[in-house]
Amino acid sequence: MDDENVSDGSIEEETILERHRREKKELLAEITKIRHSSKSDKKKKKESQEQIARLENELKERHEREIEEDKTNQSELGDDQAIEPQESAEVTKLKKKMAKAQKRRDNKAAKNRERDAALKQQEIDNLTGKRHLEIQKIKQLLAKKKLKIFEIPSDGNCLYNAVSHQMQNEHNAKLTNNSLRRQTADYMKSNEDNFIPFLTRQDTGDCYTHEEYEKYCEDIANTSAWAGHLEIQAISSILNCRIEIVQSEGSPIILGEEYTDNFTLVLPYHRHIYGLGEHYNSVEPISGSDEVDQS
Structure with missing residues (x-):
C-alpha cells in the first residue's frame, strides 16, 4: 500500500514538471512572436518588453505556486498515513498543523538562501558586466x-x-x-x-x-x-x-x-x-x- 502511494506521488510530480517545461517552451515561442512584431517600432518595443516581463513573472509565480501546492498535498498525504488509528482527531489536527508550519519554515529558509545566492551573483555581475x-x-x-x-x-x-x-x-x-x-x-x-x-x-x-x-x-x-x-x-x-x-x-x-x-x-x-x-x-x-x- 505504501509503495503504491509513493509511486502515485512521483508520477504526479513528473507530470507537473513536464507540463511546466512545455509551458516554458510555449512562452518562449510567444515571446519570439512579440519581439518580432515590435522590432520596427521603438514605442511598441518598450511595451513589448514590459509585456514579456509580465508574462515571464506570471508563469514563474504560477509554476512555483503549483509545485508548492503539490508538495503540501504530498506532505498531508504522508501525515494521514502516519497517524495511528487510536489517535484522537485533535492530535491528528495538531500534527498536520505542525508539519505545515515546519514546511513553511523550510520553504522560507530555502527562498532566503536562493535570494542570498542571487544577490552575491548580482554583485559579481555588477563588477564585471x-x-x-x-x-x-x-x-x-x-x-x-x-x-x-x-x-x-x-x-x-x-x-x-x-x-x-x-x-x-x-x-x-x-x-x-x-x-x-x-x-x-x-x-x-x-x-x-x-x-x-x-x-x-x-x-x-x-x-x-x-x-x-x-x-x-x-x-x-x-x-x-x-x-x-x-x-x-x-x-x-x-x-x-x-x-x-x-x-x-x-x-x-x-x-x-x-x-x-x-x-x-x-x-x-x-x-x-x-x-x-x-x-x-x-x-x-x-x-x-x-x-x-x-x-
Whole structure:
C-alpha cells in the first residue's frame, strides 16, 4: 500500500514538471512572436518588453505556486498515513498543523538562501558586466571635463529631459520635456527635406512618404517616442548650440559644429544601462566635495 502511494506521488510530480517545461517552451515561442512584431517600432518595443516581463513573472509565480501546492498535498498525504488509528482527531489536527508550519519554515529558509545566492551573483555581475564597465568608462571620460553623471529616468523621454535639465541647471532656461518635444517636431516639419532622406521603413527599406514623416513628427510631439540622431540634430539647431555625445566606445559624437562659439551640451550615451535599450543621461559639474570613482 505504501509503495503504491509513493509511486502515485512521483508520477504526479513528473507530470507537473513536464507540463511546466512545455509551458516554458510555449512562452518562449510567444515571446519570439512579440519581439518580432515590435522590432520596427521603438514605442511598441518598450511595451513589448514590459509585456514579456509580465508574462515571464506570471508563469514563474504560477509554476512555483503549483509545485508548492503539490508538495503540501504530498506532505498531508504522508501525515494521514502516519497517524495511528487510536489517535484522537485533535492530535491528528495538531500534527498536520505542525508539519505545515515546519514546511513553511523550510520553504522560507530555502527562498532566503536562493535570494542570498542571487544577490552575491548580482554583485559579481555588477563588477564585471557590460553595464558596470560602460558606466565606469563614461565616468572617467566625464571626469576629464570636470563633469559627473546626472541620472535621468528611463521612460522614453530621456534625451529631452537630459537637455531640459542642462538648459535649466546651467543656462537658467525654462525648458520642459513637452515644450522641447513640440519645438523639435515643429522644426523637423519645417525642414522636412533635411531629415526625411534619413528615415526608412524597417520592413521594406523604402524612404518615408510625406504622410509617414508627418506621423513621425506627431509622435515626437505627442508620445514618449525615443529620440535619436535626427532629433539631436534638430535640437542643436533649435538651441543654437553644440551637442557632444559621450560614449564608452569610440570618439565623442559632436553635432552642431557650426555653433562652436556658443555653449555646448554634453550627453552621456549608454547602450547597456537598461534592458530595454539605449539611454541618455545628463551631466553636472563636479563640486569640490565630489570624489570621482575611477574604479
